[in-house]
Amino acid sequence: MAAADSEVEILLVEDNADDVELTLHALRGENISNHIQVVRDGEEALDFIFARGSYAARNNSRPPKVILLDLKLPKVDGLDVLREVKKDTRTRPIPVVVLTSSREERDMVESYQLGVNSYIQKPVDFDQFRQTIKQLGLYWLVVNQPPPRNAFGSATKQGPV
Amino acid sequence: MTKPVRGIAGKPAALIRALLVEDSMEDAQLILRQLEKEGLCVRSDVVHDRKDFEEKVAANSYDVVIADYRLPDWRGIEAVDVLKEQGKDIPVIIVTGSLGDELAAECIRRGASDYVLKDRLARLPSAVLRTLAEQEARRKQERTEQLLRLQTKALEATATAVVITDREGRITWVNPAFTRLTGYRADEVIGQTPRFLKSGQHAAAFYRSLWGTILAGRVWQGELINQRKDGTCYTEEQTITPMVNDAGEITHFISIKQDATERKRAEEDRLRTLYLEVENKALMRADQMKSEFLADMSHEFRTPLNSILGFSELLLETCQNLSVEQQEDLRLIYQSAQNLLQLVNDSLDLARIEAGHVKLDRSIVPLKDTFARILDVFAPHFQQNNLRAGAEIHPPELAVFADSRRVEQILTNLVGNALKFTGRGSVTLAAHPTEAGVQISVADTGVGISAEELPHIFDKFYQARKQTESATRGTGLGLAITRQLVELHGGRIWAESAPGRGTTVFFLLPGEEAAQRARAKEQGRVANAHRAGG
Amino acid sequence: MSQTRTVLVVDDDPGSRRLLVRWLEEHGWRVLEAGTGEIALERVAEVTVDLILLDVRMPGHIDGLHAAVVMRQSPALRDVPIIAVSASPQEAFRDRALGAGCSAFLSKPVNLKLLMKEIERFVPTGESQ
Numbered sequence: 001m002a003a004a005d006s007e008v009e010i011l012l013v014e015d016n017a018d019d020v021e022l023t024l025h026a027l028r029g030e031n032i033s034n035h036i037q038v039v040r041d042g043e044e045a046l047d048f049i050f051a052r053g054s055y056a057a058r059n060n061s062r063p064p065k066v067i068l069l070d071l072k073l074p075k076v077d078g079l080d081v082l083r084e085v086k087k088d089t090r091t092r093p094i095p096v097v098v099l100t101s102s103r104e105e106r107d108m109v110e111s112y113q114l115g116v117n118s119y120i121q122k123p124v125d126f127d128q129f130r131q132t133i134k135q136l137g138l139y140w141l142v143v144n145q146p147p148p149r150n151a152f153g154s155a156t157k158q159g160p161v
Numbered sequence: 162m163t164k165p166v167r168g169i170a171g172k173p174a175a176l177i178r179a180l181l182v183e184d185s186m187e188d189a190q191l192i193l194r195q196l197e198k199e200g201l202c203v204r205s206d207v208v209h210d211r212k213d214f215e216e217k218v219a220a221n222s223y224d225v226v227i228a229d230y231r232l233p234d235w236r237g238i239e240a241v242d243v244l245k246e247q248g249k250d251i252p253v254i255i256v257t258g259s260l261g262d263e264l265a266a267e268c269i270r271r272g273a274s275d276y277v278l279k280d281r282l283a284r285l286p287s288a289v290l291r292t293l294a295e296q297e298a299r300r301k302q303e304r305t306e307q308l309l310r311l312q313t314k315a316l317e318a319t320a321t322a323v324v325i326t327d328r329e330g331r332i333t334w335v336n337p338a339f340t341r342l343t344g345y346r347a348d349e350v351i352g353q354t355p356r357f358l359k360s361g362q363h364a365a366a367f368y369r370s371l372w373g374t375i376l377a378g379r380v381w382q383g384e385l386i387n388q389r390k391d392g393t394c395y396t397e398e399q400t401i402t403p404m405v406n407d408a409g410e411i412t413h414f415i416s417i418k419q420d421a422t423e424r425k426r427a428e429e430d431r432l433r434t435l436y437l438e439v440e441n442k443a444l445m446r447a448d449q450m451k452s453e454f455l456a457d458m459s460h461e462f463r464t465p466l467n468s469i470l471g472f473s474e475l476l477l478e479t480c481q482n483l484s485v486e487q488q489e490d491l492r493l494i495y496q497s498a499q500n501l502l503q504l505v506n507d508s509l510d511l512a513r514i515e516a517g518h519v520k521l522d523r524s525i526v527p528l529k530d531t532f533a534r535i536l537d538v539f540a541p542h543f544q545q546n547n548l549r550a551g552a553e554i555h556p557p558e559l560a561v562f563a564d565s566r567r568v569e570q571i572l573t574n575l576v577g578n579a580l581k582f583t584g585r586g587s588v589t590l591a592a593h594p595t596e597a598g599v600q601i602s603v604a605d606t607g608v609g610i611s612a613e614e615l616p617h618i619f620d621k622f623y624q625a626r627k628q629t630e631s632a633t634r635g636t637g638l639g640l641a642i643t644r645q646l647v648e649l650h651g652g653r654i655w656a657e658s659a660p661g662r663g664t665t666v667f668f669l670l671p672g673e674e675a676a677q678r679a680r681a682k683e684q685g686r687v688a689n690a691h692r693a694g695g
Numbered sequence: 696m697s698q699t700r701t702v703l704v705v706d707d708d709p710g711s712r713r714l715l716v717r718w719l720e721e722h723g724w725r726v727l728e729a730g731t732g733e734i735a736l737e738r739v740a741e742v743t744v745d746l747i748l749l750d751v752r753m754p755g756h757i758d759g760l761h762a763a764v765v766m767r768q769s770p771a772l773r774d775v776p777i778i779a780v781s782a783s784p785q786e787a788f789r790d791r792a793l794g795a796g797c798s799a800f801l802s803k804p805v806n807l808k809l810l811m812k813e814i815e816r817f818v819p820t821g822e823s824q
Contacts, residue, residue: 018439025432101443126436142366456783460752463782467804468710474807475714479721502804 009035009141011064013045013081014099015073022126023068023099026133033141037064042076045069046084049091063094063152066140071100071107079110086115089153095140177203177289180217182228182237183256184209191282192227192256199286211235215243223251225289230257230268230276241272250300252292256285322397322418328411330354342397342420344390355416360388375401375414384421396425451516455509462505469498500636507638511621514645521564521649525676528559528601532590535572542580543588551589559592561599562676567646574639575603575666581635582625582664583607598652599672604665610658618656619644643668700818701725701742705735705759706750706780711803715748718807732757736765739772746818747777751792760795767796776817780805 010033014020020038027036039045047053049067051060067085071078078098085091097118098111108119120136123129179196183189189207196203206221208214209232218226226244228237241253252274260268260276268276274292277285316323322339326332331354335347343358350357359368363385374381381401388394398421404413473495477488513519532552536543543550561568572590579588586606592599610618610625617623622637647654647668658664702724704715709730716726727742729735732753739747747766751759759779766772779792782803789800799813 016439018435022432022436022439101440102447104447122440124440126433129436138364460782463803464708464711467708467782468714470804471711471714471718471807475718475721478807479717498804 007035007062008037009033009065010037010137011045011048011067012036012038013042013067013073013078014038014070015040016070019070022129023133026130027137029130029134033137040074042073042078042081044075045073045081046076049085049094050088063091065095065144065146067094067096068099068136069096071098071102071111079107079114082111082114082116092153093147093151095144095146097136097140099136175202177201177225177293178221178223179203179205179289180214180221180223180226180251181205181207182209182214182226182232182240183207184229184232188229188256188279191279192285195282195285196289201286201289209233211239211243214240215247218243218247218249218251224293226251226253227256227285227289228253230255230260230264238268238271238273245272250296252296254285254288254292256282320419322420324355324416324418326354326414326416328413330414333413339418342389342395342418343387358387360386360394362386362394371401375403376411378403378405378411384425395420395422397421448516448518452518455513455516455518459505459509462509463502466498466502466505470495470502473498504636504638507636507642511638511642511645514642514649519649521567523562523564523676523679525560525673526563526565526568528554528561528592528599529557531565531568531572532592535569535576536590538573539576539580546580546584548580548583548585549587549589551587551591553589553591555593559594559599560673561601561670562673562679563650563670567650568670571643571646571668572601572603574643578635578639578666579603579605579607579664586663594672595669598669598675600667600669602665602667604663606663609660609662609664610656611660615656615658619654699723699725700745701727702746702748703727703729703735703738703742703744704748705729705732705753705762706748707731707753708750711750711780715805718810722811732759732762735762739766739769743771744775746814747775749777749779749797751779751781751788751795751797752783760791763792763795763797778810778813778817 010027012020012023012027014023020040024036024038027033037048039048044054045067047055048058049063051058069078069081073081078100082096082098085094085096092115095117096115097120098107098116099120099122100107101122103121111119118136120132123132177196181189181192183192186207193203193205206217206223208217211234226240228240230237237255237257238253244251244253253272255268255273255276256279257276258279260278265276274295275288277288316336319336320338320341322342323334323336324332324339325334331352332350335345335350340346345357367385371381371383380403382399384396384398386394386396397418399416399418401414401416403411404415406412473491476483477491477495483491529552532554536550536552539550542548576588576590583605584607588603588605590601590603592601594600614625618625619640621641623640624635624637644654647670650670652669652671654666654668656664656666700723702719704712704719704726705728706712706715707730712728712730716728719726724746727738727744729738735747735749736757738744749759749763751763753759757765759781763777763779766775766777776798777796779788779797779800780803781788781792781800792800798817801810801813
């Protein structure tokens with residue numbers, strides 16, 4: 001699914017296979033990106049982002065342009081993934097977009113308190129969902145300027161590993 | 162014979178099978194010797210009459226026929242006709258003593274490949290080789306042309322649209338499938354770029370990326386939405402292959418398009434259905450979690466309250482040695498616990514209603530009985546405070562289509578409130594039908610509500626300002642729940658009041674005729690489910 | 696002196712149990728306790744009881760409803776009144792309790808006077824308390 005490691009543009013964190021298929025279809029539908037990496041639980045997400053565990057061999061030089069994050073995840077919960085990413089200066093600048101069915105206000109509150117860049121509630125209608133994904137993709141991959149290398153902290157400045 | 166053995170077109174010598182038509186054996190030998198002298202490898206047969214010739218040709222394969230022009234019963238040139246009759250593509254070389262220009266020309270015209278004079282027999286070998294080489298070349302050409310015809314036929318016949326453009330993207334050729342797909346004829350599009358197909362549904366970046374790929378010499382494959390000549394849009398799967406010359410420069414682009422509209426539509430439908438399923442599952446899961454949470458909360462709150470209420474009641478009932486103060490203390494504990502319990506019940510009730518977990522058990526509820534029951538429950542209150550109770554139902558058999566338990570809950574709340582705020586006079590229940598449903602009202606002659614408070618009385622935790630005694634203080638949720646219940650039935654609730662002049666709360670509920678509509682709807686639904694195999 | 700009647704109180708919450716024990720003892724009952732469905736089944740096998748008060752929702756392998764069903768299978772217990780109590784929403788558990796064989800259902804917090812009225816209904820006293 002992903003091209004060379006350093007070319008992952010979108011990291012999709014989603015455990016449900018149907019949701020993965022639907023989101024990928026929407027992303028690919030507009031030829032927004034062919035460089036999408038899918039991880040299926042919170043632990044795998046962190047392993048990928050921090051290039052450790054099962055992804056220890058990954059070249060970490062170029063982080064994804066955006067992380068699409070579901071909240072209900074096995075092993076490590078979505079909010080915990082968000083917390084870890086935003087806590088560590090090595091990863092904090094990476095834009096994180098929560099993509100969830102949840103309508104719970106407290107999920108939104110906590111996400112924003114943890115520093116999420118954007119919070120999207122999946123529309124009930126499929127065509128609207130596709131529109132949303134298209135806008136999302138265009139915005140974060142084309143319109144938005146990804147954080148420059150200087151924005152990322154070095155290994156010495158990180159929090160506890 | 163030191164000449165190397167030669168074959169056709171300079172290739173290593175192959176066997177030449179020759180059929181000689183010659184009535185003179187001497188001449189035949191001469192011819193053969195001449196050929197061998199030049200290094201040709203020949204296997205030959207010799208015939209002299211036409212019949213033998215026909216038989217030999219029919220029975221064997223030959224590469225060349227060498228015929229004498231002058232034969233006893235026929236002319237060597239007729240061999241060409243025989244071969245044509247038999248459908249054999251074998252070249253004929255006429256060998257003759259003398260011919261003359263006219264006859265020579267006629268031989269060639271009739272189909273001989275060449276002619277050689279008997280006194281110039283040295284020419285024969287090279288004539289044979291040349292003839293065979295020409296034939297080989299001709300055959301090759303034919304094969305190539307046939308292949309080309311087949312390919313063109315295939316391209317014409319294929320359902321896949323093919324477009325060939327030059328390096329700038331200008332169309333040089335399209336096949337009929339293209340016309341079938343887009344509606345544009347070949348003559349309409351040759352010389353133009355495929356821009357006229359643009360549907361406007363792709364960003365400029367999309368086309369830029371496409372051009373970038375093929376200009377870099379890479380194959381582009383993807384899906385895009387184009388527009389036909391008649392304006393309708395369709396989805397196509399396209400593969401564009403750059404054609405590169407020997408120098409590595411791109412000379413053409415070949416684009417293959419396939420109509421993917423149907424496939425895409427089916428795929429979209431599948432995904433749309435899948436999405437709905439997924440969303441529904443997510444919603445149901447969230448709902449279920451809420452349900453379980455509320456049930457757990459209910460259980461958790463009531464368990465300690467059970468102890469508090471129970472033990473304070475127990476002590477009050479059974480302790481003989483309590484002082485008056487101690488009794489009062491215990492009563493306060495009991496009372497507080499009662500209030501807390503009421504609050505818990507109301508909060509959970511409201512939460513369940515708001516979460517959509519309350520289902521109405523609707524039936525036809527005659528208001529006469531309901532009013533009577535409510536007034537009966539509150540009879541002691543009426544008596545204590547010397548208040549009049551009234552019930553006015555017009556027509557007397559008036560009924561509503563509603564959950565009877567919830568209707569009683571609504572009326573209990575409203576009458577309870579009315580009694581709380583009415584020191585003297587009456588509390589009257591009334592009901593009559595309107596266009597919008599059955600209108601029920603609870604009117605009191607109590608202290609009334611000010612204009613600024615009136616819009617807020619149905620808010621959560623609203624408490625009337627005049628409440629002082631904590632004993633009569635409510636939870637503030639009663640009216641909020643009442644409003645939710647009325648609205649859950651599809652009705653409306655509002656109040657009219659003026660300070661000192663009492664309050665009337667009105668609400669609408671569906672009348673009996675709503676029951677018939679609901680029944681009809683239900684029957685329709687069941688019928689549909691049966692039809693769908695449900 | 697009326698014959699002392701025996702009641703089994705089954706509830707996992709110690710507070711609720713103690714409340715009923717105190718209340719019923721005050722009213723002349725001999726009270727046995729059980730904190731789980733399993734223990735309840737053991738007790739009724741050992742001792743004859745005139746009444747069972749049963750919390751229908753308890754944690755553990757055999758919850759209250761399950762215990763009620765099992766009790767109703769035994770000929771000795773088939774006619775013993777079982778009054779179900781629960782802190783859970785009434786609607787949800789009332790029908791299930793009655794369906795499992797319970798004779799009545801009260802929701803917590805239990806109104807003690809109401810409880811006595813119900814008990815009187817099933818196990819009338821010879822003389823008033």
